[in-house]
Amino acid sequence: MKFSITITLKKDVLDPQGKVVQNTLQNLNFKNLKNIRQGKYFEIEVNNDDQKDVEKKIDEMCKKLLVNLIIEDYKINKIS
Amino acid sequence: MKFSITITLKKDVLDPQGKVVQNTLQNLNFKNLKNIRQGKYFEIEVNNDDQKDVEKKIDEMCKKLLVNLIIEDYKINKIS
Numbered sequence: 001m002k003f004s005i006t007i008t009l010k011k012d013v014l015d016p017q018g019k020v021v022q023n024t025l026q027n028l029n030f031k032n033l034k035n036i037r038q039g040k041y042f043e044i045e046v047n048n049d050d051q052k053d054v055e056k057k058i059d060e061m062c063k064k065l066l067v068n069l070i071i072e073d074y075k076i077n078k079i080s
Numbered sequence: 081m082k083f084s085i086t087i088t089l090k091k092d093v094l095d096p097q098g099k100v101v102q103n104t105l106q107n108l109n110f111k112n113l114k115n116i117r118q119g120k121y122f123e124i125e126v127n128n129d130d131q132k133d134v135e136k137k138i139d140e141m142c143k144k145l146l147v148n149l150i151i152e153d154y155k156i157n158k159i160s
Contacts, residue, residue, distance in 0.1 A: 006086075006121055021122070025141055034125040041086055041119035042101070047112040057112075061105055 001046050002079040003058055005066060008039040013071045042066065043079065051078070081126050082159040083138055085146060088119040093151045122146065123159065131158070 009015050015037050022036040044061075046054050058076050067074045089095050095117050102116040124141075126134050138156050147154045 004086075006084075008121070008123065018122075021146070024145060028141075028144060030137060030141060032127040034127050035123075036125070037123045039121035039123065041088070041121040042098070043088065043115075043117045043119065045114040045116070047114050057110060061108075061110060064108060065104060066101070 001048065001051065001054055003044050003046070003054065004077045004079050005042040005044065005058065005062060005074055006039060006077070007041070007062075007067055007072050007074045009037060010071055010073055040066075081128065081131065081134055083124050083126070083134065084157045084159050085122040085124065085138065085142060085154055086119060086157070087121070087142075087147055087152050087154045089117060090151055090153055120146075 018036045018038040021038065022033055025033055025036070044058060046057070048054050048057075055076060055078075062074050062076070063069065098116045098118040101118065102113055105113060105116070124138060126137070128134050128137075135156060135158075142154050142156070143149065
């Protein structure tokens with residue numbers, strides 16, 4: 001089974017990297033940009049067919065290693 | 081309108097960063113991991129209600145700045 005994890009900064013956390021991308025795009029003449037936020041993305045393939053168990057494991061991985069819960073939110077999705 | 085861009089390394093491109101995450105998770109005692117790939121993620125908010133036009137613009141942003149087309153694939157999704 002394959003899952004994706006999308007990690008984003010919480011709403012009130014500053015995102016200087018996103019700001020730089022936004023400024024660069026504006027300099028490249030893209031108008032009407034309101035906001036850009038950058039995040040992280042993981043695709044995880046697991047040898048295990050028990051979806052509930054896998055989801056629990058991946059949630060644990062996020063909490064233990066991948067996500068900084070103080071400043072980040074995360075979402076787990078099944079891809080296949 | 082709000083869109084997400086997910087950027088992943090092409091299948092045959094090595095992903096040393098993902099490998100490190102995979103090894104670390106295995107050391108944390110997560111078994112059954114088959115593969116982990118790391119990617120990038122952007123959320124873009126635009127002041128423009130013409131969805132077709134926005135999608136075209138975002139595709140252009142990807143090609144001009146955000147994505148290295150030689151080694152990366154990308155997907156654009158409407159969030160809201």
